[in-house]
Amino acid sequence: MKSSKILTSFSEAVSDIQDGATLIVGGFGLSGIPEKAIQALREQGTKNLTVVSNNCGVDDWGLGLLLANKQIKKMVSSYVGENKIFEQQFLSGELEVELTPQGTLAERIRAGGAGIPGFYTATGMGTPIAEGKEVKEFDGKTYILERGIVGDFALVKAWKADTLGNLVYRKTSRNFNPLAAMAGKITIAEVEEIVEAGELNPDEIHTPGIYVQRILLGTNYQKRIERRTVVHA
DSSP, X not given: OOOTTEXXXXXXXXXXXXXXXXXXXXOBTTBXXXXXXXXXXXXXXXXXXXXXXXXXXXXXXXXXXXXXXXXXXXXXXXXXXXOHHHHHHHHHTSSEEEEOOHHHHHHHHHHXXXXXXXXXXXXXXXXXXXXTSOEEEETTEEEXXXXXXXXXXXXXXEEEEETXXXXXXXXXXXXXXXXXXXXXXXXXXXXXEEEOTTOSOGGGOSBOGGGOOEEEEOXXXXXXXXXXXXXXX
């Protein structure tokens, strides 16, 4: 299982993420988040990060750990409602927020990974989302220009990888992870199992290994529920 892509230390994997870097982070809420890489980055203490992710975890888990440690300067995200620290830092002016509609955010990341610098969309037209953006009319309808996003690094969580870096995601963790993996100049993938090249069914591979530069095996993943809802009989 020798491969130049496989690392054994999460601290080593994130060691060249420098202050001011832009990170694209996979996951949706607490589903499929690269929790080990996030923890290693928290311990490293890298500051002034711009983080592109659907949301920012919760107060005590996921990206919320970096937020609580005041390592994030700017969030580009589509949902911010589960994190009190996020609210506090935003209202105090400590945290810059670029709120982006969820579909637009997904397409901005996908476009960045595909080498597309920008695209037009009607989403957000006539709202504060459109302020300061180029506007163009197509077939009598007005659209705004959105820019593709490319990160210095991408952090993703997958279920399986082979030694070439091909990734398979499991169920709902196949959310923003495949898009994030494409859009990082350096993609760091943490996985629950690593197999030899050729053992994955080619038809089941979600992210080709060409997009992945570093692979790490993680253990003892927490299956946390972001918001538990119960009904009393």
